[in-house]
Amino acid sequence: VLLLPLYDLSIRSVEDKTLSLSIPATISIIRGSKCHVVLNRVPEPCKEDNFQCENGECIPLENLCDSHPHCEDASDEAHCVRLFNGTKNNNGLVQFRIQNLWHVACAENWTTQISNEVCQLLGLGTGNSSEPISSTGGGPFVKLNTAPNGSLILTPSQQCSQDLLILLQCNHKSCGQKLVAQEVSPKIVGGTNAKEGAWPWLVALYYNSQLICGASLVSSDWLVSAAHCVYGRNLELSKWTAILGLYKTSNLTSPQVVTRLIDQIVINPHYNRRRKDNDIAMMHLELKVNYTDYIQPICLPEENQVFPPGKSCSIAGWGTVEYQGPTADILQEADVPLLSNEKCQQQMPEYNITENMICAGYEEGGIDTCQGDSGGPLMCQEDNRWFLVGVTSFGYQCALPNRPGVYARVPRFTEWIQSFLH
Numbered sequence: 001v002l003l004l005p006l007y008d009l010s011i012r013s014v015e016d017k018t019l020s021l022s023i024p025a026t027i028s029i030i031r032g033s034k035c036h037v038v039l040n041r042v043p044e045p046c047k048e049d050n051f052q053c054e055n056g057e058c059i060p061l062e063n064l065c066d067s068h069p070h071c072e073d074a075s076d077e078a079h080c081v082r083l084f085n086g087t088k089n090n091n092g093l094v095q096f097r098i099q100n101l102w103h104v105a106c107a108e109n110w111t112t113q114i115s116n117e118v119c120q121l122l123g124l125g126t127g128n129s130s131e132p133i134s135s136t137g138g139g140p141f142v143k144l145n146t147a148p149n150g151s152l153i154l155t156p157s158q159q160c161s162q163d164l165l166i167l168l169q170c171n172h173k174s175c176g177q178k179l180v181a182q183e184v185s186p187k188i189v190g191g192t193n194a195k196e197g198a199w200p201w202l203v204a205l206y207y208n209s210q211l212i213c214g215a216s217l218v219s220s221d222w223l224v225s226a227a228h229c230v231y232g233r234n235l236e237l238s239k240w241t242a243i244l245g246l247y248k249t250s251n252l253t254s255p256q257v258v259t260r261l262i263d264q265i266v267i268n269p270h271y272n273r274r275r276k277d278n279d280i281a282m283m284h285l286e287l288k289v290n291y292t293d294y295i296q297p298i299c300l301p302e303e304n305q306v307f308p309p310g311k312s313c314s315i316a317g318w319g320t321v322e323y324q325g326p327t328a329d330i331l332q333e334a335d336v337p338l339l340s341n342e343k344c345q346q347q348m349p350e351y352n353i354t355e356n357m358i359c360a361g362y363e364e365g366g367i368d369t370c371q372g373d374s375g376g377p378l379m380c381q382e383d384n385r386w387f388l389v390g391v392t393s394f395g396y397q398c399a400l401p402n403r404p405g406v407y408a409r410v411p412r413f414t415e416w417i418q419s420f421l422h
């Protein structure tokens with residue numbers, strides 16, 4: 001019996017019939033029946049002149065990007081600077097959002113320190129170069145200075161001196177950034193349809209025209225997936241297809257979709273099939289892909305980067321709704337908390353949970369939605385960027401409590417992955 005106040009609930013049986021209920025309600029499910037439970041907590045929509053925080057709160061628009069956190073999760077101050085109209089995703093005109101309006105940065109008084117500060121805010125390392133360029137468009141504009149403590153002071157302005165704007169180039173290549181504006185969605189328990197463009201590094205792997213696994217794009221020509229996805233299939237390269245920019249598997253001809261053949265597969269040399277240890281593989285695209293709003297690489301974590309137990313991360317994929325059942329049409333996503341390896345070992349006594357594995361899932365009363373194709377990513381956000389923390393390796397079938405998903409722990413393989421990228 002599930003007691004679910006405050007949630008909109010739909011239950012999809014394996015026959016794919018959806019039953020919607022108004023809540024609060026108590027639902028009994030016959031033991032042994034297979035259901036896919038989707039819980040959507042629907043926040044009240046905000047009034048028109050309000051901004052909706054990522055946690056659903058409403059705040060007045062004038063509190064957006066005013067340097068003071070108003071949302072409990074500070075999401076009102078999260079995306080207040082961007083690079084605009086660049087040729088790559090780590091350069092462009094600097095724009096600051098002040099309240100609800102984007103302001104273009106003027107070139108006057110610009111310093112290296114400001115470049116570094118802006119690149120850092122964008123999660124792009126330090127500034128590489130900045131040059132003044134003549135403005136063609138209209139305002140509003142903003143002049144920048146640094147306070148003695150190093151923070152930026154923004155002064156909105158009607159015009160830039162000599163109409164000069166700043167074109168900034170940051171050092172890091174961009175990664176782990178969602179480029180398609182995501183509608184504000186409430187925190188979700190269980191899983192739900194993702195928005196198009198929500199996970200632009202997610203790749204669908206087809207073998208013999210069957211979607212069998214997920215993968216993650218880590219550069220313009222390399223994917224990371226699970227070794228068990230490719231094991232025994234790594235010699236028949238021509239049977240593989242990687243589909244990038246995919247949202248609905250029923251719409252492979254969408255203009256956002258790019259298809260690539262695979263010309264190399266490398267299984268991690270330490271992969272142990274029986275113990276499911278080091279379950280990670282690299283796949284090379286025959287042709288590089290161009291990055292678009294729908295195709296972007298995910299960031300690789302540093303080898304020593306820590307993702308602590310309890311941290312909420314995300315999984316996404318077209319994974320089966322039930323064990324060996326059909327794949328989902330629309331990309332599915334869910335939030336899952338990371339688990340310590342100790343806890344995970346307790347809950348998975350049949351396996352040896354090694355330091356090359358990381359677990360995620362709800363400890364108790366968890367509603368597992370069976371998302372996450374094998375090979376697909378376990379993703380965590382840090383400093384506004386998404387990192388590939390795990391590769392979906394194994395777990396139990398749907399909806400079993402105390403059964404976390406087990407993932408290959410990517411920071412253990414960062415050096416190995418990077419050895420392919422240069």
Ligand SMILES: [Ca+2]
Pocket residue numbers: 063064065066067068069070071076077
């Ligand atoms: Ca604010």
